[in-house]
Amino acid sequence: MRAEISQSISKAVKYIFVIYVAASLIYTAHHLYATYSAGNADISLHRPSLQRDSSPVVEHPIEAKKETRLDKQIVWVNEQGVDQNMPENFMLSKVFSDAMGPSKVIPYYFKAQAAFDVEDITIATLVTQDRFPVLSRLVTHYQGPISVAIHIQDDESHEEILADLHELYRANPLMKEYVDLHLIVDKFDRQFNMWRNVAKFFARSDYIVMLDVDFHICTDFRKSIRQNPAVMDKLRSGTTALVIPAFEFVEQPDGLDWKTFPTNKPDLLQLVGDEKIDMFHRAWKKGHGSTNYTKWYESDAVYEVTDYNFSYEPYVIYKKEGSPWCDERFIGYGANKAACLYEIYLSGIQYEVLPHDFLIHQTHYYPESERAKERAYNRKLYDNFREEVCLRYARMFIEAGDWESPRAENLRLECHKIRAFRTAIKSLS
Ligand SMILES: *[C@@H]1O[C@H](CO)[C@@H](O)[C@H](O)[C@H]1NC(C)=O
Ligand SMILES: *[C@@H]1O[C@H](CO)[C@@H](O)[C@H](O)[C@H]1NC(C)=O
Numbered sequence: 001m002r003a004e005i006s007q008s009i010s011k012a013v014k015y016i017f018v019i020y021v022a023a024s025l026i027y028t029a030h031h032l033y034a035t036y037s038a039g040n041a042d043i044s045l046h047r048p049s050l051q052r053d054s055s056p057v058v059e060h061p062i063e064a065k066k067e068t069r070l071d072k073q074i075v076w077v078n079e080q081g082v083d084q085n086m087p088e089n090f091m092l093s094k095v096f097s098d099a100m101g102p103s104k105v106i107p108y109y110f111k112a113q114a115a116f117d118v119e120d121i122t123i124a125t126l127v128t129q130d131r132f133p134v135l136s137r138l139v140t141h142y143q144g145p146i147s148v149a150i151h152i153q154d155d156e157s158h159e160e161i162l163a164d165l166h167e168l169y170r171a172n173p174l175m176k177e178y179v180d181l182h183l184i185v186d187k188f189d190r191q192f193n194m195w196r197n198v199a200k201f202f203a204r205s206d207y208i209v210m211l212d213v214d215f216h217i218c219t220d221f222r223k224s225i226r227q228n229p230a231v232m233d234k235l236r237s238g239t240t241a242l243v244i245p246a247f248e249f250v251e252q253p254d255g256l257d258w259k260t261f262p263t264n265k266p267d268l269l270q271l272v273g274d275e276k277i278d279m280f281h282r283a284w285k286k287g288h289g290s291t292n293y294t295k296w297y298e299s300d301a302v303y304e305v306t307d308y309n310f311s312y313e314p315y316v317i318y319k320k321e322g323s324p325w326c327d328e329r330f331i332g333y334g335a336n337k338a339a340c341l342y343e344i345y346l347s348g349i350q351y352e353v354l355p356h357d358f359l360i361h362q363t364h365y366y367p368e369s370e371r372a373k374e375r376a377y378n379r380k381l382y383d384n385f386r387e388e389v390c391l392r393y394a395r396m397f398i399e400a401g402d403w404e405s406p407r408a409e410n411l412r413l414e415c416h417k418i419r420a421f422r423t424a425i426k427s428l429s
Helices: 002-030 088-095 129-142 157-171 173-178 192-201 221-226 229-237 265-273 285-291 293-298 336-346 369-399 406-415 419-428
Strands: 073-077 083-087 104-110 121-127 146-153 179-186 207-210 215-217 240-244 246-249 277-279 315-319 350-353 359-361
Touching: 073 088, 083 088, 121 129, 121 192, 121 221, 129 146, 129 157, 129 173, 129 215, 146 157, 146 192, 157 173, 173 179, 179 192, 192 207, 192 336, 221 229, 229 240, 229 315, 265 277, 277 285, 285 293, 315 336, 336 369, 336 406, 369 406, 369 419
Parallel strands: 121 146, 121 207, 146 179, 240 350, 246 359
Antiparallel strands: 073 083, 104 179, 207 315, 215 359, 240 315, 246 277
């Protein structure tokens, strides 16, 4: 079901993208008085309302939702050129219908001014207020397309967050140049997978890298991939997700200053040899172990992940279109990213590891208390989810006549480990 939904959504989105441009034009003409629009990157139009300066029309975008006449519209146009409007909010409520709601998604609250190549790689990430400075650094460092989802708690605190955000834009002009920033305004915290989907949905290039903002990009993977036709073909095919191996300093204080981080593989290997740096989360081998670090140390070419584990949660670059979305029922800590990557894997996408590129986690301190409860909850959810995804995709492969195809191989091998699946599949095939 969800796979079908995702498919039809991505089809619909192709269509809407074209229509949306037309709609914006029509709509802008009709509503020149509208205070913000999807295509606008001018910070001055978005001043948070708490900054009371005397300049005219600075309506607060979040407050605009109350003004239904100003609600943006999606326009559906049929072959005969007949159009039909639909409120954008209604459309988006369907797009993110598995998440908790109601939720107000404001796409392109800030829109990047730089022109991007469609074949570029967009960093899709989510950022909380305490990580704003880290985002700014990432932008300065990457200088490529970035699509960011920011959650804004729907209470008094939103003015402070927005003020911080505007300050961030003022302090770093590159933000305006490279970042598409989307807001999610609701009462629900830590809907990580929904936020990830927002960042992916509104990314404007064909490929995205699903990245945690805390990671420092040590090498120019964007360049190394785009200059390598064979690797680009893998991305284009939509059947490969490229893994960028992630590392972490053994002593947390060593990971505080990115300026001291290695920028090439030989330097990194030196630190590995000195036992100063290791795979990310070495205490939780399942998370990144499938990358096979010992193999990576010796590799000079892209290689395939052969020992996939359902807890595997690497940072990957993959094609936006045709790849599964992150299941939005995972809320809070634990299993959320693994669930994304599980569905991507079962859909027939292969993980292949980049031999020369890597990321390093930048140390920061966070409270652990909330996490334990959420982890227990999500562990249970993930057990059920795997069974469900296996059945859903098995059925899809069978009905499409692809059950014996290489595309279904990941599923056949991985799902076979689930006893309930083995029983159920007998009645299907
Ligand atoms: C991978 O997953 C299996 C369960 O399928 C588990 O028993 C095993 O320990 C995991 N391997 C690693 C390297 O974590
Ligand atoms: C990791 O790679 C090494 C070297 O290529 C290989 O010998 C080993 O079997 C691999 N480990 C796993 C778990 O696949």
